[in-house]
Amino acid sequence: MIRLHAVVPRGSASEDDWGLRRHDAGAVTVLYEETAEPPAGTRAAVVEHGRRVVALADRVPLLPMRYGTTVEDADELNAVAEDHADAWGRRLTQLTGRCELVVHVEVTLPPEPVAPAGSGRAYLHRRMTQVRRQDDALDDVRTVMSRWSEELRLLPDGNRLAVLVSRADADVTRAIVEAWGRSRTDLEVVVTGPWPPFSFCEELS
Amino acid sequence: MTVERVPVGEDVALVDLVDRLIGGGVVVTGDVLLSLAGVDLVYLGLRLVLAPAHDVGPVPAGGRAGR
Secondary structure, X not given: OEEEEEEEEOOOOOOOOOOOEEEEEOOEEEEEEEOOOOOOOOHHHHHHHXXXXXXXXXXXXXXXXXXXXXXXXXHHHHHHHHHHHHHHHHHHHXXXXXXXXXXXXXXXXXXXXXXXXXXXXXXXXXXXXXXXXXXXHHHHHHHHHXXXXXXXXXXXXXXXXXXXXXXXXXXXXXXXXXXXXXXXXXXXXXEEEEEOOHHHOOOOX | OOOEOOOOOHHHHXXXXXXXXXXXXXXXXXXXXXXXXXXXXOOOOOOOOEOOHHHHOOOOOOOOOOO
16 A cells, blocks of 8 residues: 655655655656555544644645545556646646645624524524624635735635745734734634645646 | 633644644545544634544534534
8 A cells, every 4th residue: 555645846855855755757746655554543643644744845845645645556656646747736836835824713702682592583693693703704814814815715614714825924924814813802813824735735727 | 512622722733734634635536545533633613622523423514514
């Protein structure tokens, strides 16, 4: 079994990078390892892997593979790499010098009740108010970050935005968003990162 | 349901790291060989940050997502 870790520009990874093997395809190199066991599904294993990915991304532009991605053998690795090399190369070019910030946004003020508690109408009103306030808060974050964000994704929970920014601007952007969050008494805002561009790895046609 | 509140900060970053590693990244269809049952971090929002997955149970429809 071959476990795939990341895609990097061809020639950018060295023997010292993580002790991984390299498979070249077009303009990219796939970093991988041969293993007898499937990837561990424990928090500790995922976090350890993540720290290595983050450290590598500090030195080399990369597309991280989703944790747990494997192929059966060298033939399958070659086929996958050949199929995707062009698209990966284009995406890597776009993501070079960029990183991801994750912005958590939560509304802290409770909605005002308009009907007796426990009624269906009251519940629906509260829910609609929560959704509207959350949407407004997310729009506010988009506006605050518009100067720096190159791409932006709403993560599936609906409370987090993944924002692609220049790596050179990441610290400043983070500080500005955090300061803005502190000025909003109706919101709780937390920023994490910089991360490798986990949320921006889709292939471009 | 048991939910453990933890301080905002490094723990939130850990949740994001795990979440993005298993929910983001390059996807090659059909080849993710991993049971996530053992990954015991579930994102429930900043007020309910971390909880063992087996204590949280299914995420209600329209509720916050967990992994």
